[in-house]
Amino acid sequence: MSAITSPLVWEHVQPAAARRLLTGAIDAFAERGFQATTTRDIASRAGMSPAALYVHYPSKERLLFEISLYGHRAALEILSEADAGDSPADRLRGMVSAFTAWHAEHHTIARVVQYELAALSPEHLAEVATIRRAISAKVENVLGDGVSDGTFAVDDLHGTTLAVLSLSIDVARWYDPVRRAAPRELGQLYADLALRMVAA
Amino acid sequence: MSAITSPLVWEHVQPAAARRLLTGAIDAFAERGFQATTTRDIASRAGMSPAALYVHYPSKERLLFEISLYGHRAALEILSEADAGDSPADRLRGMVSAFTAWHAEHHTIARVVQYELAALSPEHLAEVATIRRAISAKVENVLGDGVSDGTFAVDDLHGTTLAVLSLSIDVARWYDPVRRAAPRELGQLYADLALRMVAA
DNA sequence: CAGATCACTAAGCGCTTGCTTAGCTTGGCC
DNA sequence: GGCCAAGCTAAGCAAGCGCTTAGTGATCTG
8 A cells, every 4th residue: 555665765864773663654654644653553564563663762753753854854955956047937947846746756755744744743843844934935036036037927926836836745645656647747747837827 | 723613504414513513523623633633522612521422423434524525515516616607718717716715715624625535434435536536527627628629728638637626725735814815815816827827 | 701782572551542331301292 | 291202411441542661682892
């Protein structure tokens, strides 16, 4: 049922047992949600007894936070790397394409990032919220630049920013790797749609 | 914290106690999610003891199903009523506008409809899924009609349908009645964006 | 090679969960 | 006035929850 999260991306998490717990938790949280996932389920996915989880993480919520924080940082990084090009149009195309493809490719992590915020503690939520604001700001800046140089025509800058983000984010909700197109092609389609949304 | 769901829309649910349980459950599910909501919480929102819930509903899941089914039917109805006008452009504008405004106005029910599908039993999920397919089909038909008469230029019909739906659906995730614009204005903005996405 | 440390398990604690049971009150009806 | 169904509550049950404790074996360190 679940596409097991590739452990390759998580090599910085040491020791290996902690990494197995983390990737197991990602799959479980994405599949059933944080609240419906038991520590026994996470531990058994990592091939351990329930108590072993607490050797590496102080609580189930902390495991969620670690995943959410890493996921948010990865998403922001993807967006920043894609923010390259001479024109606002090129930059927007690159950003929407990369951000959408990331939500498809890593739809398990993305689901945790986008839909499990309410399960975070207030302090952890605040930390993650600053990254979310940076993500929105990145998109809003490109749109603003495009409006300034006349290539984009946008009435409601903040509202349109939200709409562009929605396009990519909602991919995490419905994406099914078995049935749907390749992440890259989806990214290109969505980049095209986003450009048409704002083009002058 | 929660905007209490208007009981006016639910007058067909009898007796009043059953209605109070239903609207209480909507607010609770929207706020914390189905799994994190306890039957004690729902009952206390309705001003009753936990056991009273089972006089009116056989299980917590059944309460969710009733909400989800009614919500899906309402969403489809909104979309069908808005599917009026001479041109595909007018029809799409009306549908996206109404569908978006509904997700903002009724963002509590919409959250349950869009994000709690996994908590439904297989049989109940199947029943709700047929309505979801009808909703997608409605949008895909308008886009198809627009392509046929040359007013729309759409490469990937199915992918673009998903994107148009994502725009409206994702509103339920972020919409905050205190901070954001009126549902109607949001609907008009999004209808405009959707049209630009597909216009020839 | 003793002692400490790390990674782990078996067992289980206190608590909460969805739901049940037994019994009470109320209002309508013959 | 006796009866009954509808709608409710107090109490509680079995199961499962997050997390802790006590102890074990392997590995590293002086």
